[in-house]
Amino acid sequence: GAVVSQHPSRxxxxxxxxxxxECRSLDFQATTMFWYRQFPKQSLMLMATSxxxxxxxxxxxxxxxxxxxxxxxxxxxxxxxxxxxxxxSSFYICSARKAGGYNExxxxxxxxxxxx
Amino acid sequence: xxxxxxxxxxxxxxxGNPLTVKCTYSVSGNPYLFWYVQYPNRGLQFLLKYIxxxxxxxxxxxxxxxxxxxxxxxxxxxxxxxxSDSALYFxxxxxxxxxxxxxxxxxxxxxxxx
Numbered sequence: 001g002a003v004v005s006q007h008p009s010r011x012x013x014x015x016x017x018x019x020x021x022e023c024r025s026l027d028f029q030a031t032t033m034f035w036y037r038q039f040p041k042q043s044l045m046l047m048a049t050s051x052x053x054x055x056x057x058x059x060x061x062x063x064x065x066x067x068x069x070x071x072x073x074x075x076x077x078x079x080x081x082x083x084x085x086x087x088x089s090s091f092y093i094c095s096a097r098k099a100g101g102y103n104e105x106x107x108x109x110x111x112x113x114x115x116x
Numbered sequence: 117x118x119x120x121x122x123x124x125x126x127x128x129x130x131x132g133n134p135l136t137v138k139c140t141y142s143v144s145g146n147p148y149l150f151w152y153v154q155y156p157n158r159g160l161q162f163l164l165k166y167i168x169x170x171x172x173x174x175x176x177x178x179x180x181x182x183x184x185x186x187x188x189x190x191x192x193x194x195x196x197x198x199x200s201d202s203a204l205y206f207x208x209x210x211x212x213x214x215x216x217x218x219x220x221x222x223x224x225x226x227x228x229x230x
Binding site: 034043044046049094104105108 | 161
């Protein structure tokens, strides 16, 4: 159990367009989901924490109007990169956490975004 | 603030030999510690966690980790390395706050040489 999917796995878009990435917990309810960004050969950088039915909490330095997060249900969170630019090209990873205690996060397979 | 440190960017080990990936922690209160593995172009996979109890924690794929309070360490170990273990390994610790955010170490690239 505890499978998290992400869609799409890879996306290429033109500069100025918006891209939506979906994160789904397939076999459990995730009260909290997290969005990370990872640059080559670097650790994960937390962008925001998403809670079902409430506004996302963004980390310092992350533009909330640039990276729109919606957590519409206990199994789905979406990240929309608005007006994407080449510097937004990165590997985006979501994770989901089961409710209660110090439970581990379960990660999606990631989405490779390339902005031309 | 809660933090973990991975002192080695890269570890190389021959197939069949034991491997150790190091992690030290700095936390207030009881430590909760995690290890994750990341294969190329993939998300992270959970390996194991330490909450309380036995200092030796067994996890997935034959990995185990030893919690050492006096040395504030949580090293990941495996008795016999496989080429397929080659990947990026992260230790992690929950940060403060109600939503259980996690802080990751900088990662250690493990290369198992055939």
